[in-house]
Amino acid sequence: MSEPVLxxxxxxxxxxxxxxxxxxxxxxxxxxxxxxxxxALGNEVVKNLVLLGIGTxxxxxxxxxxxxxxxxxxxxxxxxxxxxxxxVLASRARELNPDSCVVPIHGNVMxxxxxxxxxxxxxxxxxxxxxxxxxxxxxxCWKANVPWIDGGIQELSGVVKVYTPPDGACYECTMTxxxxxxxxxxxxxxxxxREDIQAGRVxxxxxxxxxxxxxxxxxxxxxxxxxxxxxxxxxxxNGLSNHSYKSKLPRRDDCLSHETYExxxxxxxxxxxxxxxxxxxxxxxxxxxxxxxxxxxxVEAMTCDSxxxxxxxxxPALSVSHGEAICKCGQVxxxxxxxxxxxxxxxxxxxxxxxxxxxxxxxxxxxxxxxEWHVGLEPMEKGIHPALPCSNPAATTSSRGHGHER
Numbered sequence: 482m483s484e485p486v487l488x489x490x491x492x493x494x495x496x497x498x499x500x501x502x503x504x505x506x507x508x509x510x511x512x513x514x515x516x517x518x519x520x521a522l523g524n525e526v527v528k529n530l531v532l533l534g535i536g537t538x539x540x541x542x543x544x545x546x547x548x549x550x551x552x553x554x555x556x557x558x559x560x561x562x563x564x565x566x567x568x569v570l571a572s573r574a575r576e577l578n579p580d581s582c583v584v585p586i587h588g589n590v591m592x593x594x595x596x597x598x599x600x601x602x603x604x605x606x607x608x609x610x611x612x613x614x615x616x617x618x619x620x621x622c623w624k625a626n627v628p629w630i631d632g633g634i635q636e637l638s639g640v641v642k643v644y645t646p647p648d649g650a651c652y653e654c655t656m657t658x659x660x661x662x663x664x665x666x667x668x669x670x671x672x673x674x675r676e677d678i679q680a681g682r683v684x685x686x687x688x689x690x691x692x693x694x695x696x697x698x699x700x701x702x703x704x705x706x707x708x709x710x711x712x713x714x715x716x717x718x719n720g721l722s723n724h725s726y727k728s729k730l731p732r733r734d735d736c737l738s739h740e741t742y743e744x745x746x747x748x749x750x751x752x753x754x755x756x757x758x759x760x761x762x763x764x765x766x767x768x769x770x771x772x773x774x775x776x777x778x779x780v781e782a783m784t785c786d787s788x789x790x791x792x793x794x795x796x797p798a799l800s801v802s803h804g805e806a807i808c809k810c811g812q813v814x815x816x817x818x819x820x821x822x823x824x825x826x827x828x829x830x831x832x833x834x835x836x837x838x839x840x841x842x843x844x845x846x847x848x849x850x851x852x853e854w855h856v857g858l859e860p861m862e863k864g865i866h867p868a869l870p871c872s873n874p875a876a877t878t879s880s881r882g883h884g885h886e887r
Contacts, residue, residue, distance in 0.1 A: 494578075495534055503706055506534065510580070512705055513601060515539040517590050517618055518608030519566035521553035521685060522632055525694025526606050527570055528555060531578040533702070538574070539602075541586040541594060542567040553687045591617045591799055592777070595752070595842030596625050596742065597857055604701050605629035608694075610683050612656070613664045616738075619644065619652035620776075623738045624843070628704055628712075632697045634685045637720025639693035642730065643700050646741060649713030650730035653738040689720055742843055747857045752833040752840050759833065759856070760824035763846040767854055773822040774845040774853070777837040783814040790814070797837030821847065833858070 493499070495506050512535050516526050519542035530538050546554075546561045546569060556573040557566075571585035586593055591614060599605065599621045607629060609615050615631060622629040628645040631652060644651050696716065703710045715728040746766060750759060756773065763771040778798040784791045785808040794801060798818060808814045822828050822836060838844055841860035847853050 494580075498533070503708070505706060508705055509534050510536045512603045513537045513539075514701070515541070515594070515599070515602050515605045516608060517541055517605065517614070518610075519570045520544070520550065520608065520610075521687060521690040522608035522634060522694050522697075523566075524554040524556050524570060525690050526608055526632075526697055527574050527583070528577070529695060529698040530701075531574045531581040531583065533698070534578060534580045536580075536582065538571075538581055538583045539586060539598070540567050540571050540574075540583060541588060541590050542570075543587065543589045553685060553690055555687075589799070590614055592797060592837065593839055594621065595839035595858065595860075596621055597841035597843055597860065599625040599627050600742075600843070602627050604704055606697055606701060607631040608697075609633075612660050615652055616656070616664070620738045620740075622646060623651055624740055624742050626741050630697045630700050630704075632693045634689045634693050635683050637686055637689050639689045639696075639718050639720075641693060641696045641700065641716040643704075643710050643712045643714065643716075645704075645710070645712040647739065650732040651736060651738045654733040654736045655730050689718075692718065692720075742855045745843060745855045745857045749859060750833075750856075751859050751861050752838050752842060753861070754833055754858075755829065756822060756824065756831050756833070756836075757829035759844070759846070760829075763854065763856070764824075766856075767846070767848060767852070769848055770824060771846040771848055771854070772824060773833075773836070774847045775820050775822065775836060775838070776845075779819045779822075779837055781817045781819050783808075783816050785810060785812055785814045787812040795831065795835055799837070 498504050499506055514530060514535055514537070516523055516530070516538060519527070519540055523540070523542065527538065527540060542565070544566050546557050546564050546566055548559075548562055550557050550566070551559060556570050561569045565585070565587040567585035567587050571583040574581065574583045605618060605622055605627060607615060607618050609618070610633075618629060622644065623646045626646050628643065631642045631644070633640045642652070700710055711727060713730050713732065715730060716725070717728060718725045748762060750762070759773060760771060780794040780796055780798050780801050782791055782793050783806060788808060788810040790808055790810070792814075794805075794816070798816070801816070806814050806816065833844065838858075840862070841858060843855050843857050845853050845855060
């Protein structure tokens with residue numbers, strides 16, 4: 482019996498990849514991936530993804546390019562300084578391989594990304610440098626039941642962690658009391674973001690970014706091809722000693738991140754729908770009055786206990802700074818925070834977007850006895866819906882910064 486004949490086509494850019502026995506280029510072309518962070522690590526991850534021909538890559542980062550990025554980020558140039566990282570990286574990545582649709586989002590992952598988008602993905606890749614954003618991405622992925630790959634780098638060392646919900650350990654399972662304390666340090670007494678506390682600027686070399694970024698994408702390839710991965714394991718590389726090792730991560734059964742949205746009622750609403758519209762629709766669905774349960778704390782107003790001045794805010798707490806809490810009399814005002822919106826007249830005209838609910842999100846409707854219904858929203862940009870082609874690869878959202886992404 483003769484051996485199968487292998488044909489080499491030098492006109493096919495993926496020809497050498499197809500020679501790998503288990504390789505499925507059509508699976509790669511159909512894949513949808515979100516990269517969170519467009520710094521040194523994000524540059525390396527996106528480079529590898531477009532070289533492979535990943536079909537759709539969403540890329541989110543709120544930050545602007547600075548001169549210090551130029552020594553560690555392969556796609557950035559001196560003339561790019563002051564430009565959004567996500568937009569520049571997406572544009573250069575499309576030049577490297579036009580087969581990949583790279584959709585930049587110049588914004589904050591904690592405000593701009595809905596669970597509906599996450600649920601449409603195959604994998605999320607985290608290229609972050611702060612605990613708060615990692616915790617948020619972890620909770621999004623667990624609710625959507627989508628695997629994510631976390632990467633971290635410092636000086637010449639780095640770590641890769643693969644999380645595959647609903648099984649095994651997640652990022653929050655490994656968080657300590659000190660991790661939660663450090664997250665709280667970024668906020669003032671009334672739990673509003675301080676402008677003067679910046680995420681740490683981690684010293685790194687471009688070499689370790691290349692290595693950890695490649696390792697993350699290699700684990701992504703295994704997930705796409707259903708090959709065994711080191712899920713729930715920290716893959717650690719010490720660049721000073723050239724020593725690497727694995728460490729199994731413990732799973733906490735009481736972990737707050739372990740919530741997965743199994744049954745979702747799809748609606749035709751976008752996040753521009755009003756509270757009145759959603760609550761009326763929910764009442765028909767459930768046969769009882771429902772309120773909207775928020776994942777992001779919402780500041781309704783601020784009150785000064787000294788001069789009794791009150792101001793409507795009506796924004797998510799993540800976008801309200803400590804400086805905005807200072808009253809004209811010099812005292813710190815007290816925010817009225819809400820995590821649940823009742824279907825009362827005071828809120829009926831507000832849109833879901835005003836409540837901090839992201840585009841293409843999944844919202845929770847809750848009854849007075851604690852029952853919950855999960856409702857999926859439609860995306861505003863139909864061109865990036867999974868059932869339709871990526872017709873607007875340069876689409877961006879507004880910028881609302883929070884925390885640094887590596």
